[in-house]
Amino acid sequence: GAGVSQSPRYKVAKRGQDVALRCDPISGHVSLFWYQQALGQGPEFLTYFQNEAQLDKSGLPSDRFFAERPEGSVSTLKIQRTQQEDSAVYLCASSFTSGSETQYFGPGTRLLVL
Amino acid sequence: GQQLNQSPQSMFIQEGEDVSMNCTSSSIFNTWLWYKQDPGEGPVLLIALYKAGELTSNGRLTAQFGITRKDSFLNISASIPSDVGIYFCVTYPTGNQFYFGTGTSLTVIP
Numbered sequence: 405g406a407g408v409s410q411s412p413r414y415k416v417a418k419r420g421q422d423v424a425l426r427c428d429p430i431s432g433h434v435s436l437f438w439y440q441q442a443l444g445q446g447p448e449f450l451t452y453f454q455n456e457a458q459l460d461k462s463g464l465p466s467d468r469f470f471a472e473r474p475e476g477s478v479s480t481l482k483i484q485r486t487q488q489e490d491s492a493v494y495l496c497a498s499s500f501t502s503g504s505e506t507q508y509f510g511p512g513t514r515l516l517v518l
Numbered sequence: 519g520q521q522l523n524q525s526p527q528s529m530f531i532q533e534g535e536d537v538s539m540n541c542t543s544s545s546i547f548n549t550w551l552w553y554k555q556d557p558g559e560g561p562v563l564l565i566a567l568y569k570a571g572e573l574t575s576n577g578r579l580t581a582q583f584g585i586t587r588k589d590s591f592l593n594i595s596a597s598i599p600s601d602v603g604i605y606f607c608v609t610y611p612t613g614n615q616f617y618f619g620t621g622t623s624l625t626v627i628p
Contacts, residue, residue: 408560435617444522446522446618447561459615495560502614505551509560 406430408510410496416516417486425513429498437456437477437507438471439495447495453479454502489499522619523608530625537594541607543586550583550590551608553618561606562619565592597626 409428416422426441429436435454440463447453449463455476464471468487473479493514497507524541531537541550549568552553553561565576567590574581582591590607607619 419614435614439616446621447616448618449615452614463615468555497560503610505549505566505610509562511559 408496408498408508410415410494410510410513413511414514414516416518417518419486419488421486421517422482423486423515424486425483425494425496425515427481427496427498427510428481430508432509433498433500433508434476435499435502435504435507435508436473437497437499438479440465440499441493441495441512443492444500449496449513452482483515486515488517491515491517496510520549522609522617524605524607524619524622526621526622528625530627532599533597533599533628535597535625537597537601537624538591539551539593539624540589540591541604541619542589543587543609544588545611546587547586547611550581550608551582551610552579552608553591553608555604555606555621557603561608564605564623594624597624599626602626620627 411426438450441447443517452460453470468484470482493512495512497509499507522543525620552564555561565581570587572583578595580593604621608616610616
């Protein structure tokens with residue numbers, strides 16, 4: 405497709421369940437980012453990939469959060485043993501190069517943990 | 519993380535009115551961006567600013583990079599219903615991760 409796509413768009417999980425969120429970046433984009441957006445807040449950085457290398461994971465809130473991009477294209481954000489405070493919109497973005505002011509965002513996955 | 523404070527937090531205006539919002543920080547930045555997030559969508563880049571004092575327009579939108587490099591301003595002229603959304607100032611000091619402001623929610627009443 406022409407833009408960044410994310411799936412699922414909505415996810416409801418019971419507390420303690422594991423979830424996996426998928427991001428398909430724009431073809432050819434080297435850089436991929438994950439952000440967490442709590443209700444009424446701006447997005448907050450989670451992690452950054454350049455191709456398949458995870459160069460920055462300083463924003464991951466705990467070791468329950470894990471992200472991968474094994475072939476330098478599709479990325480998966482996994483959250484283990486979900487907690488209620490994990491409820492948020494998870495946004496994926498890609499850019500052609502690193503350090504670009506233009507990050508193209510997907511529509512997000514809305515995660516609700518009950 | 520960086521603290522980027524936006525004001526006002528929300529605005530309710532009549533269609534056709536002009537809008538002004540700002541973003542302030544305690545730190546100096548070399549780049550300011552303005553992104554807009556429509557309901558249920560991801561943010562989209564509106565304007566990028568690279569130099570202190572710079573004034574840049576994109577259609578009905580005009581943004582300015584503050585002289586102190588600690589603030590930025592966004593104006594929208596003659597608002598229309600599709601201007602509804604949340605406006606974020608953004609900066610990226612390390613070149614990778616974006617820091618988003620607290621957001622200004624805009625509602626346009628037809």
